[in-house]
Amino acid sequence: MARDSFRKSLGYALSGLAYALRTQPNMRFHFGAALVVVAVALLLGVGVRDFLFILFAIILVVIAEMFNTAVETVVNLYTNKYHPLARVAKDVAAGAVLLAALNSMVVGLLVFYPYLHAFVRYWARSLGGVN
């Protein structure tokens, strides 16, 4: 019984995730960017802690985007006419996505900077440039 109910809930949750991916171009962009970032992190061999920071930042953006989609959907269900509160709800939800995205950029810069710096120095040195 409990297992059936868990399976059903999991199905609903996965269909919510699939809906967001299918209908939200931003969500697809976040997923694409996340794949690239994870691939670069693996290529550079970042440490486990740094990898976790990156993972948390990525997941935070995806979660914010999904709540944004949920808020937009509920607002659209309620009204398709202009309403100042509808604007506030959508703008606040969009603001959450923006914050999560800015956070992921800062995390990415802080985590990747030493690796990219070392990488650039290595190539510069092997090309006989900067020491």
Ligand SMILES: Nc1ncnc2c1ncn2[C@@H]1O[C@H](COP(=O)(O)OP(=O)(O)OP(=O)(O)O)[C@@H](O)[C@H]1O
């Ligand atoms: N019913 C409404 N009343 C008032 N303002 C609205 C309403 N619907 C949307 N807006 C304003 O338009 C902006 C964009 O709304 P919209 O629903 O197109 O979101 P979006 O971010 O473009 O959606 P998507 O993620 O699907 O691209 C909102 O952030 C809000 O400022």
